[in-house]
Amino acid sequence: LSVEENIMATHTVDRASAHEILPQFTARWSSRAFAPTALDEAQLFRVLEAARWAPSGSNTQPWRFVYALRGTPEFARFLELMVPFNRSWAAHAGALVALVSTDTLPDGRPHPSHAFDAGAAWMSLALQAHAMGLHAHAIGGYDRTAAPAALGLPAGFAPQVLIALGHPGDPAALPAELLTRERPSDRKPLSDLVFRGSFAPAQAG
């Protein structure tokens, strides 16, 4: 597709919801086009505040947030954790946030839902960012072995995702290989995801 066709495609992906929901859920998507301007700390804290109020198992709140603002030495350190593809576009973000969680309960037992709970916090963060006109894009493609030391994580804390956060940029400024991906992604139909009473998948043979 040409650049123009790709920009058009951004607006023609069918994200019509099959059942009526709040517009925030389909309007939000994971863009890679960031304006290379720093994010105000005040804006960052609003985004993290939303995450803070997420529910969690026994209200344990296992999430923690380590951040780097654009233009600081730590920003480069966060970027270096990413695989090159993600680094190429996340380099333009206004802030990078490492969402980490504690895998241990206060009583020392393993936390059964720390990753799940961290995911709830991420969703709140993403929706608040969207409401503020910001882009938030979670990145799973990073060096999970190197991340704990690079982020200064104490024992018992596990990295979940790196989040690129910032003001929207012009998609036309993206390199071609990124521009082709610069559109809201589709989803499986609800009928593939929902089962009444029992999962009971089609048994082969």
Next chain:
Amino acid sequence: LSVEENIMATHTVDRASAHEILPQFTARWSSRAFAPTALDEAQLFRVLEAARWAPSGSNTQPWRFVYALRGTPEFARFLELMVPFNRSWAAHAGALVALVSTDTLPDGRPHPSHAFDAGAAWMSLALQAHAMGLHAHAIGGYDRTAAPAALGLPAGFAPQVLIALGHPGDPAALPAELLTRERPSDRKPLSDLVFRGSFAPAQAG
């Protein structure tokens, strides 16, 4: 506290956000007071539709939903998975939903973020339910060993949470031990959760 004092307490917990966010994040909380009426399947599907649009690693959408409507034989089967405390109040819900996720990528490798991604879907589900005037309460206290068979899960699918979903009930109808908990929970301050550059916790000694 007396019943009356507890009901008052529901309205006096300080959920003022420290930074301006959408009201949905602090207004939503995990009540245990359900009106014992079945949930319409159409309403259930609206709630699940919101979950469907959550972001996930490489858009893999690892979440699946197995549900039981109040008044059906499967509803009792779902309830039996819960520890007695949760069963006591979830028995009044209009529907129970098991949120499960696949721990394997399409290419057979382990899915690094299936629990995290499922948590994002749960948050969307909870916010959509709240917007519809419904209560959604995630339950981690259930028999994780028995759940896969009871839910008919194929190999590679892991249960995350059971979700009690339904119309709000009268808190005054709750037994005393539940009524004392029937209030929005607080959260740690953001200053305990957020670190600039490095986690760098206070080092003891």
